Amino acid sequence: MARATLIGFSAVAMWALLALLTDASGAVPPFLLSAITFTIGTGVGLVARLIMPATDSRQKIPPQVWVIGIAGLFGYHFFYFTALRNAPAVEASLIAYLWPLLIVLGSALMPGERLAWNHVVGALLGLAGTFLIVTKGGGLAFDARYAFGYAMAGVCAVLWSAYSLLSRRFPSVPTSIVTWFCAATAALSLVCHLMLEETVLPVGAGQWLAVLGLGLM
Numbered sequence: 001m002a003r004a005t006l007i008g009f010s011a012v013a014m015w016a017l018l019a020l021l022t023d024a025s026g027a028v029p030p031f032l033l034s035a036i037t038f039t040i041g042t043g044v045g046l047v048a049r050l051i052m053p054a055t056d057s058r059q060k061i062p063p064q065v066w067v068i069g070i071a072g073l074f075g076y077h078f079f080y081f082t083a084l085r086n087a088p089a090v091e092a093s094l095i096a097y098l099w100p101l102l103i104v105l106g107s108a109l110m111p112g113e114r115l116a117w118n119h120v121v122g123a124l125l126g127l128a129g130t131f132l133i134v135t136k137g138g139g140l141a142f143d144a145r146y147a148f149g150y151a152m153a154g155v156c157a158v159l160w161s162a163y164s165l166l167s168r169r170f171p172s173v174p175t176s177i178v179t180w181f182c183a184a185t186a187a188l189s190l191v192c193h194l195m196l197e198e199t200v201l202p203v204g205a206g207q208w209l210a211v212l213g214l215g216l217m
Contacts (some may be wrong), residue, residue: 002184014217019093022084024210027200030081031193034074034213040215043181065170071179072163074188079156087149095153119131125157149150 025033083092104123108114165171193199202208 008132016202017213018080019084020153021213022081023089024206025214026202026207026210028202028207028211029193029197029200030078031197031215032201033081034077035186035189035193036211036213038073038182038189041182042179042186044216045176045182046078049176049179049197050162059172059174061173062145062170064179065173065177065185068166068170069177070164070188072159072167073158073181074185076156076163077185079152079159081141083149083153083156085149087146088143088150091146092149092153095150096156098154098161099164102157103163103164104158106161106165108155127143144214 022033028036080096081095086092101123104119107119202211
């Protein structure tokens, strides 16, 4: 129980730092930022596989798992980084963090699941808590000038909730497969960057540390 609680708190901390580190990474374009961070993540995964040999090499992974995993990771982070580049971090983060509520609502569509009132209440309380944390008790000021960024944050929330829900349909797939999802996401992001973006690298140690932090998460 203590280990599970620690993992849960670690996840909360990482989600809380995501917007902060993205904002601190400077003007790095979304695809390039995704390519760099997922390359770092792939490296971490490969080291972990050396320390604890994975089982996915001996298991046939269904094609749809690859589609769900790569689309989930690549899509979420691309739209999230794009949202934060095109809208204020507070508003974009609050929209993006609708995914827990969407997961609760979407879970009612899963086999053997049903939506109860306490699930909805809990999700709404969580959303209210997110609102207070993100806004620091202040208000929101949605501006039509940032409509594109807000839309990207909304797509981001839908993608991550769909990824989380669909992943539950494949409980036998080992977690170590995420290393290859990260590698594919890094490769796709790099290709998109070279085709669509101008290269802007982080400037100074602070921005590089922010990018490193994103990759390690």
